């Protein structure tokens with residue numbers, strides 16, 4: 001059996017566990033509220049390739065565990081085992097990121113000495129350290145009782161960030177924490193900003209509109225609520241202060257000509273089927289190569305049924321690019337769509 005560590009949101013542990021069991025990966029124990037240890041029935045590389053092809057919604061990050069080290073005498077053992085691990089694989093001139101994470105309180109453990117030993121082993125193995133996104137990840141997971149090491153192509157880990165914890169720098173201009181969701185969605189779904197017109201449904205207080213403006217879009221933000229004062233009277237942002245349904249009626253009355261958007265964002269606080277139906281009603285006002293990003297707000301219980309129902313509605317007008325519970329999603333998942341047939 002091959003061991004691996006995976007992460008998920010704290011309230012999605014059972015969903016993530018079920019998703020992995022479909023790939024023959026069975027959970028052994030909970031390591032922390034967002035981290036679990038599992039083992040794979042089959043070759044772990046093959047299982048992870050299958051996961052990569054058909055990505056789960058709730059599993060955020062996955063990495064193999066090939067070595068376990070006790071905290072006693074950790075320094076010497078970590079050096080030897082890391083060196084042996086790195087020398088056992090042909091890395092060539094590919095880059096390696098050392099991704100260390102504590103999943104318990106390890107403040108009383110020799111964490112600094114452990115990491116120094118691992119970094120020294122990487123230097124002595126002659127591997128090139130990654131500046132940005134690494135080709136390979138050396139995962140170091142620190143629990144109360146042991147340290148687990150795993151080495152793998154970063155692209156097979158579902159996220160190239162340690163534990164899938166994608167954090168962004170907080171700028172002074174930040175209007176809402178929701179902004180991080182949209183930034184993460186662009187990355188996760190590989191969306192290239194096209195510029196042009198973006199429609200931002202549920203746009204207040206203006207975080208997503210700010211990001212879209214920064215990515216080169218002219219934004220129409222639709223929301224009965226006020227925009228943050230920093231977003232009012234900004235060139236490139238128009239606030240339609242009403243509901244999405246009212247905006248739909250307005251552009252419907254004017255005729256579709258002249259109203260074609262390049263991007264549709266929807267972060268409306270709304271039941272997921274209703275929200276999906278509205279997104280479908282906006283399809284005639286989207287250009288053929290437009291991308292759509294929406295959050296599905298999930299009511300407690302039966303997450304899968306809500307996602308299934310929303311998916312069935314969305315598929316009438318769009319192809320699903322991906323559905324994922326992002327690091328920045330709480331009680332929701334993010335969906336990326338393309339106009340059907342593109």
Ligand SMILES: C[S@@+](CC[C@H](N)C(=O)[O-])C[C@H]1O[C@@H](n2cnc3c(N)ncnc32)[C@H](O)[C@@H]1O
Pocket residue numbers: 175176178179201202203204205206207208209222223224225242243244245267268269270
């Ligand atoms: C989570 S907030 C959106 C935050 C926004 N993405 C940001 O970054 O600032 C949800 C918004 O949905 C709006 N909303 C709820 N129902 C709506 C509807 N029918 N039409 C338009 N907006 C709606 C609410 O007024 C609220 O401002």
